[in-house]
């Protein structure tokens with residue numbers, strides 16, 4: 028009887044441990060993983076996710092991209108590979124980006140010895156073009172010229188907080204800047220905006236929506252051409 032009780036207790040402990048370990052090693056999301064990411068850039072054996080939460084009321088608010096590489100890569104390398112538009116004030120990428128996603132926009136500021144800091148992120152949400160308007164105080168009050176698009180920025184008035192997940196851990200706030208962050212295979216980098224949080228505060232990005240690859244321009248022209256042919260056809264009928 029004693030032995031039976033002991034084995035039941037042991038079994039219960041084992042089950043409790045399984046649950047405990049499961050939550051401890053949970054990826055940042057219970058209902059989203061790398062298989063749900065549709066837009067991947069770069070090539071290589073390692074892969075990481077890039078999550079952006081604009082928190083601006085425009086759906087989808089939070090998007091995710093995938094990045095692949097060989098050897099070593101930093102958070103900066105991932106942003107540079109992804110961002111197709113934007114500006115960096117001084118540093119290696121001064122002037123602009125030529126990354127994969129023409130819909131994704133970023134403003135970076137370079138600090139000698141520290142690397143880049145991110146002040147703004149934007150996205151051509153309705154896929155009809157994106158333009159950045161710096162506002163009265165660049166870096167703090169910039170906004171998208173197209174109201175349909177995502178763009179928020181701030182350093183004092185709002186803040187992009189940087190979140191990391193390695194080895195399937197929960198999100199944790201990053202003590203590193205993006206230039207000093209070394210990616211690991213299976214890691215997640217998240218950027219989350221808050222217009223109420225002070226520097227270093229904010230909350231981890233919620234479950235994202237998979238970003239789609241930009242619609243190539245020939246496709247858009249084809250659609251437009253098809254529309255024109257349709258209109259001509261209707262006129263003829265009338």
Ligand SMILES: [Ca+2]
Nearest residue numbers: 155156173176
């Ligand atoms: Ca747009």
Ligand SMILES: [Ca+2]
Nearest residue numbers: 153155173175
């Ligand atoms: Ca628009």
